[in-house]
Amino acid sequence: MKEKILIVEDDEAIASIMKEHLTKESYEVFWASTGKEGLEDFKKEEFQLVMVDVMLPEMDGFTLCKNIRWLNEEVPIIIVSAKQTELDKVKGLRSGADDYMTKPFSLMEISARIEAHLRRGRKKENYIQLDKILQFKDGLTIILEENRVLLNGYELSLTSKEFDILALMAQNPNKIFSKGDLYHHIWNNVDVNGNNTVTVHIKSLREKINDNIKKPTFIQTVWGTGYKFIGELNI
Structure with missing residues (x-):
């Protein structure tokens, strides 16, 4: 079964490029253009990873991350944003994101980061002992x-x-x-x-x-x- 990825991005051109690339990487990709639409999609499907822009209509990316994290503590969330200050990155990570990428980005890097997060989800590393x-x-x-x-x-x-x-x-x-x-x-x-x-x-x-x-x-x-x-x- 293909792993499902939700992209929440209001720029249709960027979303289209990401969706096409990740589909070729054998993921099942969903796209939402607003924060509220992204949250509704997340409630309907079981996603293995979510990619979120910050500057979204109706609900900003930070708020969306908080809402997703409230619903699911484990799903990896990657923020992909043009906002590049340390303050923005700290705010994003505090809102519940696991990773923060800045635009412009390379598709190869996106693939590598997604695979790294999903690999950790498939199998926990041996260095964490879960019996203590x-x-x-x-x-x-x-x-x-x-x-x-x-x-x-x-x-x-x-x-x-x-x-x-x-x-x-x-x-x-x-x-x-x-x-x-x-x-x-x-x-x-x-x-x-x-x-x-x-x-x-x-x-x-x-x-x-x-x-x-x-x-x-x-x-x-x-x-x-x-x-x-x-x-x-x-x-």
Whole structure:
């Protein structure tokens, strides 16, 4: 059975190019031209991946991402937008997107990113062990088998990528991960622009787990090298 992809894009020319290309890649592709239409389509079909523009009529892409994430916590969402500032990228990832691509884009890169996200959906990587509950001092609990994170008893709303980053690092305490390492493990890909993607996700994750970059409790920056998890387990 073909994997279904929903493209939500108000520019018909761009949508047509993407749809034609992905159809040739053996995906079943659906197109919606407004945010509301995209949300209605998502409710009707079971999609394996969603691609969303930001500047959409009726409902903007950030709001659409939040609505999709409320309906489905697992489906990969890729934002494809001409908005290129770090603030836009952070806002997109916080709204529930797993990835953020900027226009103009190459069709080869789109194919590679889609395949990477879908591959992770088909088979979880071995580095995530789903049979543990990790409880740390300072109130952090990671329930790996349920993809849940709590801080002082309150459940946090993490994106799938943020959870995967936290789970990977927490299961390998004090191991230094470069940005390239994290991008390879979490996105299952190698990309010259991957470092920026990791930086944005780490920044968002730190804010959600209330981690002070100057006096970190959980994620420490190793300057010039990467990051390591320094949380103390409750024993």
